[in-house]
Amino acid sequence: IRGKGVDLPLIAKDFNLLKWLGVNCFRTSHYPYADEIMDMADRHGIVVIDECPGVGIKSKENFSNKSLTHHLEVMDELVRRDKNRPSVIMWSVANEPAS
Structure with a gap:
């Protein structure tokens, strides 16, 4: 019903639930979150481990120079975007890699 776009009331609800549960991180x-979510984390003092879209790096093709070059570009974009956010404490460079 609500779709996949940025949903500000839902983001507010989610952060209220996080605070209610006592979540601090x-x-x-699998991908960088929307700026609106990161802004809310900054406002609420919830720290974030920022993850890149490097998901399921398991096959030989994932370890090629082409793939590495793309991954480095994506990581550079993510760090450049979020490096000055008070909520971001680290960047995750992959999710479920083979090594």
């Missing part, structure tokens, strides 16, 4: 999953 979360890891983004």
Whole structure:
């Protein structure tokens, strides 16, 4: 019903639930989150482990120079975007890699 776009009331609800549960940190999953979510983490003092879209790096093709070059570009974009955010405490460079 609500779709996949940025949903500000839902983001506010999610952060209220996080505070109610006593959560003080979360890891983004598989991709960079929207600026609106990161802004809310900054405002609420919830720290974030920022994850890149390097998911399931398991096959030989994932370890090619082309793949490495793309991964480095994506990581550079993510760090450049979020390096001055008070909520971001680290960057996760992959999710479920083979090594």
